[in-house]
Amino acid sequence: MLTAVRNQCKVIFLSIKYALMRELLNKTTFISNIIFMILNNSSMIVQWIVLFSIKDNFGGYTLKHVILLIGISSSLYGFAHFFFEKSFKLSETINSGKLDAYIVQPKNILLSTITSDIQVSALGDLSFGLIAYFIYGFTIRGFILYSLFTITGGIILVCISVILHSLSFWFSNADAGADTFNGMMINVSTYPDSIFKGIVKWLLFTIIPVGIANYIPVKVMVSFNPYLLLINVGVCLLFILLAFTIFYRGLKRYSSTNLMVARV
Amino acid sequence: MKKYWFIIKTEIMSNLQYRFDVIFGFVSYFILLFILFNLWRYLYSDTSGLINGYSMAQMMWYVVMTEILWMTLGGRKFNTKICNDVKTGNITYNINKPYSYIGYSLSMHLGDILVKGVLYVLIGMLIGFIFLGHFPSLSIIEIIVVIIASILATIISIFIIMALGLISFFIEDATPFYWVYSKLILILGTIFPIEYFPTVLQKVLNFSPIYVVSYGPAKLFVDFSWDKAITIIGAQLIYLVITYGICKLIYQKGVKRISVNGG
Numbered sequence: 001m002l003t004a005v006r007n008q009c010k011v012i013f014l015s016i017k018y019a020l021m022r023e024l025l026n027k028t029t030f031i032s033n034i035i036f037m038i039l040n041n042s043s044m045i046v047q048w049i050v051l052f053s054i055k056d057n058f059g060g061y062t063l064k065h066v067i068l069l070i071g072i073s074s075s076l077y078g079f080a081h082f083f084f085e086k087s088f089k090l091s092e093t094i095n096s097g098k099l100d101a102y103i104v105q106p107k108n109i110l111l112s113t114i115t116s117d118i119q120v121s122a123l124g125d126l127s128f129g130l131i132a133y134f135i136y137g138f139t140i141r142g143f144i145l146y147s148l149f150t151i152t153g154g155i156i157l158v159c160i161s162v163i164l165h166s167l168s169f170w171f172s173n174a175d176a177g178a179d180t181f182n183g184m185m186i187n188v189s190t191y192p193d194s195i196f197k198g199i200v201k202w203l204l205f206t207i208i209p210v211g212i213a214n215y216i217p218v219k220v221m222v223s224f225n226p227y228l229l230l231i232n233v234g235v236c237l238l239f240i241l242l243a244f245t246i247f248y249r250g251l252k253r254y255s256s257t258n259l260m261v262a263r264v
Numbered sequence: 265m266k267k268y269w270f271i272i273k274t275e276i277m278s279n280l281q282y283r284f285d286v287i288f289g290f291v292s293y294f295i296l297l298f299i300l301f302n303l304w305r306y307l308y309s310d311t312s313g314l315i316n317g318y319s320m321a322q323m324m325w326y327v328v329m330t331e332i333l334w335m336t337l338g339g340r341k342f343n344t345k346i347c348n349d350v351k352t353g354n355i356t357y358n359i360n361k362p363y364s365y366i367g368y369s370l371s372m373h374l375g376d377i378l379v380k381g382v383l384y385v386l387i388g389m390l391i392g393f394i395f396l397g398h399f400p401s402l403s404i405i406e407i408i409v410v411i412i413a414s415i416l417a418t419i420i421s422i423f424i425i426m427a428l429g430l431i432s433f434f435i436e437d438a439t440p441f442y443w444v445y446s447k448l449i450l451i452l453g454t455i456f457p458i459e460y461f462p463t464v465l466q467k468v469l470n471f472s473p474i475y476v477v478s479y480g481p482a483k484l485f486v487d488f489s490w491d492k493a494i495t496i497i498g499a500q501l502i503y504l505v506i507t508y509g510i511c512k513l514i515y516q517k518g519v520k521r522i523s524v525n526g527g
Contacts, residue, residue, distance in 0.1 A: 026436055026437075028435060028436070029435065029436045029437040032435070032437070032440050033437065033439075033440055035440075036440030036441070036443055036444055037440070037443065039444055039447075040440075040443040040444055040447045043444075043447040043448065043450070043451045044447075044451075046451055047451045047455060047456075050451075050456055050460055050461065051303075051307070054307055054315055054460075055307055055310075058306065059306075121440070121443075176287075176288040177288060179288070180288040180291050180292050183292055183295075184291075184292065184295045187295060187296060187299060188295075188299060191299055191302075191303060194306070195299075195302045195303050195305075195306040196302055197302075200298075200302075
């Protein structure tokens with residue numbers, strides 16, 4: 001069991017390493033992608049500076065808290081898209097019959113598929129997240145929590161994407177729904193929960209788990225609460241279980257298209 | 265002109281086949297408006313007056329209008345298309361055709377967004393009306409002026425995005441330029457009117473593309489005056505010539521760098 005896990009991790013590591021090497025062939029594009037993404041994300045801070053010039057508190061959120069929220073959102077997005085980019089394109093892989101290449105490998109099909117590509121600009125998101133965290137204020141405990149939330153939040157984002165894209169096994173056009181849902185999560189995640197009221201707020205902590213992945217981390221980092229931390233980790237584990245279950249259920253319906261592709 | 269009109273018609277027909285994409289686009293549009301409405305409602309919750317000269321209703325209609333312009337534009341898709349045309353060499357198929365690549369891309373994209381644009385206007389107005397209970401008070405002639413300003417804004421935006429995409433002739437991936445442009449438009453033109461920024465920045469923004477592609481039409485929609493209409497449409501016409509010229513220049517310089525390797 002342990003050897004199998006170690007082997008799987010090795011395959012994932014090698015897959016990401018080769019994808020990174022492929023991207024590094026064009027260093028100018030590689031670096032410009034990262035720098036421009038940092039600049040792109042920085043504009044969100046400008047937006048909030050303007051908003052805080054109108055009102056100095058957003059339901060308990062100060063400018064520093066919002067910067068932390070944007071940092072966490074950016075980091076977990078970066079983590080998800082750098083290590084698991086293919087989970088956001090899973091429908092295309094399923095619909096075009098490209099899963100064949102992963103099914104024949106003696107490794108976990110879902111993990112091999114979703115780690116087979118990277119998004120370089122996601123490194124910019126990760127770097128911006130770190131910068132935002134340092135602006136908020138560095139402490140060792142805070143940094144450990146920040147790293148943990150980046151991983152759990154990133155995994156939640158990936159799992160949601162896997163679940164929604166796996167619906168392609170049953171329905172066509174599932175990709176459009178998945179992209180819309182993912183886009184919504186990202187859009188909402190850079191605004192404090194205090195601007196939402198009633199049922200919307202409830203939805204953000206349940207069906208649309210932005211609250212679990214983004215708002216709880218800010219609350220825990222501002223004022224440590226072990227219960228909220230456990231909820232974050234617990235929901236992450238629950239989503240992992242759901243993602244694997246739904247993907248493998250769907251996989252039983254998969255039929256090859258006899259597509260011949262070379263994976264370079 | 266006939267050939268470009270034919271391209272527009274073909275794209276409209278092709279778009280009507282992708283109903284799901286259009287429907288999910290509306291969902292995204294609704295969510296964006298919903299977030300921004302919540303934000304502005306929160307900001308105006310402890311004041312019944314104006315913020316930087318705008319009432320809450322004006323601010324919300326401003327956002328509806330800028331979001332209609334932005335969502336209709338479909339900038340990311342268009343930028344990716346131009347970048348890919350250059351990167352993959354597809355652009356070579358257009359060189360020997362009896363039309364200009366710039367005119368072809370403009371017509372193709374206008375055809376692509378025309379139906380969507382009309383639907384976004386209808387849905388945007390409906391959402392605004394549901395949230396606010398009234399429309400901005402505009403006469404028929406003023407509405408026509410706002411529509412003209414919006415069409416000009418869209419064409420200028422297409423030229424700007426095309427120019428950013430054509431940079432791919434010189435560096436392999438020009439997409440990052442679009443990211444920064446889109447964020448600048450979003451922050452400096454979509455969410456906030458120019459009046460929200462410091463006076464020094466306002467002077468710069470009044471001469472920037474943001475004034476003509478986003479702020480201008482939306483300002484006319486929420487606070488119409490003939491003086492502003494003349495200034496905004498005048499500025500748009502100047503920008504139209506400049507942005508077209510820039511596209512042409514980049515294309516002419518870039519097309520000389522094409523090397524075809526067969527295939």
